[in-house]
Amino acid sequence: MQTHKTGFISSCKAFVRDPFRMFGIVSVVVLLLLTIAPAKDYLSEWHGYQRQYLNFIRNRGDAITLRRHFVGGIHQIWIPQLDVVDRCETCHVGLTEASLADVKEQPFRAHPVMPHKLTEFGCVICHRGQGAATTVNEAHHSKMAGEEPILPARYMESSCGQCHQGPLEGTPKLNRGRVMLSRYGCVSCHSISLPDGTKLEATDNPPPLSHIADKTTREWIYAWLKDPTSYSPSATMPNFGLSDADASDISAFLIANSVPQPGDQIALPAQGHGPEPDPAAGASLYGESFCASCHATQNAAGNLVGGDLGPELTNVGTKVKPEWLLGWMRDPQKYDPSTPMPQYRWTDAQLKVIAGYVQSKSNPDLLANVHLAPATRAQIAHGKQLVTEYGCASCHEIRGVPKPDNFGPNLSRIGSKPVVQLVFLPDMEHSLPAYLTQKIREPRSFGSTFRMPRYNFTPSQVEAVTTALLSLTDRSYSLPLSLQVPGMRETKYQPAGQAGQIMTNLNCLSCHRINGHGGDMAPDLSWEGSSVQRQWLDEFLKNPNTLRPALIRRMPKFNLTDAERTTLTDYMMTVYQTSSFQRDEMPLTGYTPEQIEKGRQLFYSKYACQSCHMVNPNEDKGYIGPTLTKVGARLNAAWIFHYLKDPQAMRPGTIEPNQHMSDDDARALTAFLMAQKTGAGQGAK
């Protein structure tokens, strides 16, 4: 050791004594030091990718073009007002090269077609990640607080939802998820408000439970609470994972807490006190009344057939009491004022038949094993405590239990929740999408004391809800107001006056949309007065015949009195008109045979309307669109003309293509269609 040290010191001394040698060595060291910066630059990750890119395009047919477009160095998109500094293009070199769309491997693939320009929004607004970073690790993953990992592609639609608050054609998954947040009552417990200040509202319409003992039995409530899907696979009620004792106590409380509804038990004429089973007549009345438009039943193969606006009726006889069912069918709004079910105005005889038929849809096996001992006072008290703890009153109206405010955490900004604030399960991917997915799929896997219930969602439904939640970001609040695209908000429109009362009673808005409020099952009626002729509307309300043969959801027949019908017709013809044209600006009759003949030729050859519509019932077959055999007696000429010119302007979302028709063509077709008054195919070939 000693020898080493003295050797080193003596060589140092020799070095200092020899200035030439010193100069030489110092120069070499300085030179080496000077190469560090360029070498570091050359060996950097992004430089490697750019070299790889040049190598990659070298042998392609489009190499010359690509080489000409290539500029080395760090590239960035800088948009100060959006707080965007994105250097992603430094490695993703071919992002804007259309000819690289066929490349499968990243990072050289061209960006797929998108509605926005890269230079307008940059990358991280949609993809998340750290745009300013120049290494893959730093850009794609989050290490420090405030950093976001790259958003997996399957949730990409959530990014559109930061600006676009309404449904978009290009974001099917996001649209589905947003509907589900309301449809499954998520927003009853978790309040979600949007940047424009509106609050999402539940659309699941849960029944009130204050008079539940009139409607059903404690045994049914118990079985339903234990597993809603065993009664109805399509139930929107989630599973709370209750123990037998808890379910028994809650059912005891709900029954004990229920008060009879005044006048709920209706007295029927002398013979027979309840519904009478008459299967044939019942089935036909059930069909005529188009109950299946809203209510589903399971067919023999076990598939659900029917709409989902009302509850599934496969086993409804096991649930409801016959007296209640009769009262409900006579006037549903008496039991539940907010029900979407219309008052059908059935006669007493019809009531018995339809109620008897519905009551017969039962499955006694469901409750065969439910035997509950009479409830004690303590059980009832415990039931009430559970009802409060689980927040049942967030959705259902329950006598004596106030609706809790903000029962679950507010989710208005859940899409920006930092990963460090989340508690993950062992072996779970540490990312927000993974957390949300697990939380929706199995909420209790995070701990048995959690109150959130489990929904019976398919994987694609879980993905849709996760996408909708991920769109609720901090950024959606910080974006400039000019970028906010508000959705079409549901208005509070209610028809007024006497007609309004009839329409509320018939619940027209459950299926039809008017002035921005209502369902989407049936046509929008906002401009119905401009569209149809008065006499046809009156006839239609008397006996709704089918306009679209391919549709299975149809308008039911309500037993309206003449006076009610006149009131409705008058109101609709007067109030529901468009301001874009005059109803009588074109005549209903008096078109020349030449015009009609020209229209016929256009109809059958140039526009080939017969592929979807029928004019001549003997020749034409198309049944995607409404039958046009008597269209001249149904629609106004001006409506037909303007509809042909721009279908989507008259009926937003219709699948009738805009044919970009000239005025002359549209006028001739209108003449031809207006000639179709009796259904004999006038002027048709």
Next chain:
Amino acid sequence: MQANPWIAGMLAVTVCAGCAHRQGAAPALKAKAAGTAIVVVSGDKQLGFTGALLAQPLVVQVNDDQGNAVPGALVAVTGPHGVAVDPAQVLTDDNGQATIKVNSRGSSGRYEVTAMSQDAHGKTFTLAVAEYAAGYQEEVGSEVNGKYCSRCHDSESTTEQVSNYDNLAVKPHSFASGDVYNKFSDADLTNIIARGGPAMNRSALMPPYGWTLNKAEIQAAIAYIRLVSDPPYAAPGVVYAKH
């Protein structure tokens, strides 16, 4: 220093064990019976979002040379890179069928899952099942298809959606018929969709959608048509120069 053979041996064993562990070697199943052919029962040609589990599992059946189902035959399933199959090895059940969950590929396009089994003489026979992984564009395209196209182009009627196929004087082609659509370039298809059949000398029963759908939606519809086409569509792509 010379390497200690003991240590080297131990290292090799550990590495091998590590490899085996990483590949998740399932406990080897033993075939109880053998068939001669595999057929698809259900779950083929499904459209799934990239990286997501297919909605329906893949069900295959092993048959003997009489065409009878063989219970207890060993089926091994493999997918291309990025496709997860669960389980990778399975014995057919009492009905001679095996049910396999398939997790779609991460990049969009058509891919094939291969099911293998061996006959009594140890000869391997296979079945290739095509599935489709839909990226964002194909997903949007399938929505466009469902709303505007399938009423006529899909000849199958369901209770929810009745097909118009039978009512048309000139029958539209199913989007799966690759031998028809593969002949059209993207520009040709855009033309037909946007300007109607007559734009490409086809039937006027195909109406123009260029004033109803926007450009991105038409491109999405074409991406969807290309995805489900059978035989698969090969994009003209770029010509590679020879070295």
